[in-house]
Amino acid sequence: MKAIRKILSIGLVVSLVSSFSLVASAEDVQTPLIGAEQSLLDSDPALRYTLIMNGSVSITETGQGLISLYGQTSPIGVADVVSISLYAERLNGNTWVSAGSIPKAIDYNSVGTGTYGTLKVSRGYYYRGRAVHSVKKGTQTESAVSYTQGIWIG
Numbered sequence: 001m002k003a004i005r006k007i008l009s010i011g012l013v014v015s016l017v018s019s020f021s022l023v024a025s026a027e028d029v030q031t032p033l034i035g036a037e038q039s040l041l042d043s044d045p046a047l048r049y050t051l052i053m054n055g056s057v058s059i060t061e062t063g064q065g066l067i068s069l070y071g072q073t074s075p076i077g078v079a080d081v082v083s084i085s086l087y088a089e090r091l092n093g094n095t096w097v098s099a100g101s102i103p104k105a106i107d108y109n110s111v112g113t114g115t116y117g118t119l120k121v122s123r124g125y126y127y128r129g130r131a132v133h134s135v136k137k138g139t140q141t142e143s144a145v146s147y148t149q150g151i152w153i154g
Contacts (some may be wrong), residue, residue: 050076050140051079051135051137051141052073052076052133053074054072054074055072055073055074055146056071056072057069057071057086057129057146057147057148058070058071059127059129059148059151060151061153065122066118066119066121067088067118067121068118069086069102069116069117069118070086070115071115071116071131072084072113073131074111074112075111075135076135078109079110079111079135079136080108080109080136080137081107081108081134081135082106082110082111082113082134082136083106083133084104084105084113084114084132085101085105085132086116086129086130086131087099087101087129087130087131088100088121088127088128088130089127089128090125090126091126091150092125099121099127102115102117102119103115122153123154124153125152126151126152126153127151127153128147128148128149128150128151129147130145130146130147131147132144133145133146
């Protein structure tokens with residue numbers, strides 16, 4: 001399982017090279033999309049992390065009311081603990097509300113972790129992915145959150 005997570009992490013990092021910023025707000029969901037991805041590297045350049053090298057989250061419509069969430073967290077060097085939690089959120093009016101989650105991935109003495117999963121959701125709404133990235137080295141812990149843009153599930 002660790003080998004699959006590491007391969008997934010490497011694949012997601014490679015996909016980040018060609019990704020673009022897709023930070024979502026309720027106002028950003030005017031155009032239906034098939035999938036969306038966002039990386040911590042795409043966020044505010046004023047943000048600087050001391051333990052987290054990068055993290056990303058992506059959401060894809062897989063058909064028949066299903067969405068897939070993918071995410072990864074990469075520390076700077078080897079970290080004692082690296083984790084990622086993935087959440088699906090549905091746009092309800094002007095507010096994003098919880099629509100499900102993927103089990104948290106945790107790796108120890110690691111250079112990164114990733115996870116993925118599929119969720120059944122109600123059609124006729126916009127959904128986005130949210131990832132909570134965390135890295136611990138010694139007594140210091142650093143966390144960050146990334147979001148995708150909203151996608152229409154019709």
